[in-house]
Amino acid sequence: MSSILYVHTGGVNNPERSATPIYLATTAAAMDVEVGIYFTVNGPTLLRKGAAEALIVPKFDGTGAPLRRFIDQARDMGVKFYVCQPSLDLHGLTRDDLIDGVEMIGGAAFNDMALEADQVICF
Amino acid sequence: MADAPNPDRTLDAKGLLCPMPIVKLAKLVKEMDSQQVVLMEATDPGSVPDVTAWSKNTGNPLLHHETTDNVMRFWIQKA
Numbered sequence: 001m002s003s004i005l006y007v008h009t010g011g012v013n014n015p016e017r018s019a020t021p022i023y024l025a026t027t028a029a030a031m032d033v034e035v036g037i038y039f040t041v042n043g044p045t046l047l048r049k050g051a052a053e054a055l056i057v058p059k060f061d062g063t064g065a066p067l068r069r070f071i072d073q074a075r076d077m078g079v080k081f082y083v084c085q086p087s088l089d090l091h092g093l094t095r096d097d098l099i100d101g102v103e104m105i106g107g108a109a110f111n112d113m114a115l116e117a118d119q120v121i122c123f
Numbered sequence: 124m125a126d127a128p129n130p131d132r133t134l135d136a137k138g139l140l141c142p143m144p145i146v147k148l149a150k151l152v153k154e155m156d157s158q159q160v161v162l163m164e165a166t167d168p169g170s171v172p173d174v175t176a177w178s179k180n181t182g183n184p185l186l187h188h189e190t191t192d193n194v195m196r197f198w199i200q201k202a
Contacts, residue, residue, distance in 0.1 A: 002180070023141065023142045024142075026142045026146060027141070027142040027145050027146070027173075029149075030142065030145045030146045030148070030149035030150075030177065031145070031149070031176070031177050031180040031181055032149075032180065032181045033180070073142075073146060077146060077149070
């Protein structure tokens with residue numbers, strides 16, 4: 001099975017950057033690709049409990065849908081979510097602040113995933 | 124590409140935008156039996172390259188596709 005690892009650095013302060021990696025990861029999972037998203041830098045702020053319900057992914061016409069819908073779609077398709085501790089510390093977050101189902105990894109595990117993946121795509 | 128066979132299932136993805144048509148297609152095909160055919164209708168302008176790429180990567184053949192009045196129709200067989 002092919003694999004893609006997405007790296008998501010966008011956070012709640014940039015709603016227009018929040019959803020695209022999640023859309024692409026969901027599509028890859030639908031193509032029978034093994035997919036993970038590594039949330040780092042500002043990415044973990046999207047995973048704080050309540051954040052994705054409040055964040056509206058904007059559309060040009062002023063409408064939009066909450067990010068949570070796209071997170072749920074991605075995980076329903078089997079996309080795995082990862083974070084690392086230092087990027088939580090940047091934002092004063094702990095693991096308990098995050099939505100369920102996010103796996104904690106460290107830098108070595110991330111680099112190993114990158115070496116094993118067929119492609120790494122960074123946002 | 125062969126002619127359009129009679130479908131076993133249909134999927135109305137008209138009005139849905141990326142990534143939903145492909146997500147719904149993948150979910151439906153998982154429920155189907157081998158050799159069954161789904162007819163999918165979509166209006167997302169990226170659908171032809173998207174369904175073609177999905178078919179190539181999942182190994183479920185795209186038997187036929189056609190476009191009429193901005194509606195794209197795809198006949199896809201489960202491998």
